[in-house]
Amino acid sequence: MARARIDDGAGRAAVRAALAAVAAGNSASRDIRAQAVRYTLQLLAEQAEGNTLEVRVPPFGAVQCVAGPRHTRGTPPNVIETDAATWLALATGALPWADGLASGAIHASGSRATLIGHVPVLPLP
Template structure:
């Protein structure tokens, strides 16, 4: 990797690692399954960073889509880790897995692309995807990621939205963390410079809830949690949710 890219990857890796204490504490207070899901997340980090590949990687949207489609395998992995272990045993395992994964993410020369059970992926996209997974687990445990983790998660989700619906007709804004331009699902103006005439703006909590399907577009509009302008802006309702809630 070029030096600038390597530094960017290291920051992303550190951001993911910084979420582990938050998740560990929340999972321990939630129960055995949450701890097993946290262990699975850490074990995936360990497995992937030791599996470099030269196979052409999937895009972020392809990779997250593959993970969403593989929810049954995700559940089987979680159940296998959980087994009949006590809460205390799982907590000790989670402590160890967290420490090992954090050390792995701190390595100075991580591979540019890795092999995973859901296909090959660029390392930055793996880190983005796992941060989304971390946010899903945090949501399940009734907590949130820190500011940097939230930013990394929401930018990843916005990138997936932009990849799935490319274009420059609609702009979705989630200040201060993310903004993405999208194409309309119907015939819309082709916009080349500046801000598109169709804009959707919302806060981070609303965007995340829309992204994982815990809040509908109609509910968000009725609660005045969306600022929508332009005839094509409501097309975004048909692009949601973006990721599947575990």
């Protein structure tokens, strides 16, 4: 059974609240961070349909995305994993892919483990 889709209004509000908390030097509530991460992962999966790459943002969610060879069993060959703050920065355009990768905040394994051309999913001014 598929997960319920997060409403765009609620998702955008969660992303803005999470980013505002970070900008103020605080951390948003776990519920706000979870909704913001899940919403932006949902956008990624919709914008980059496929099953070649698994993007993980523990403990909040993971999606398979990007067109190409389908992964069906065992450990996925192409995986990207990062924390919630880094993911939200990537998803909104505040952090370029190359900078996140170079800093070690993003862990990418596999020949197709890149989000170049797929992030940001929700550019914010």
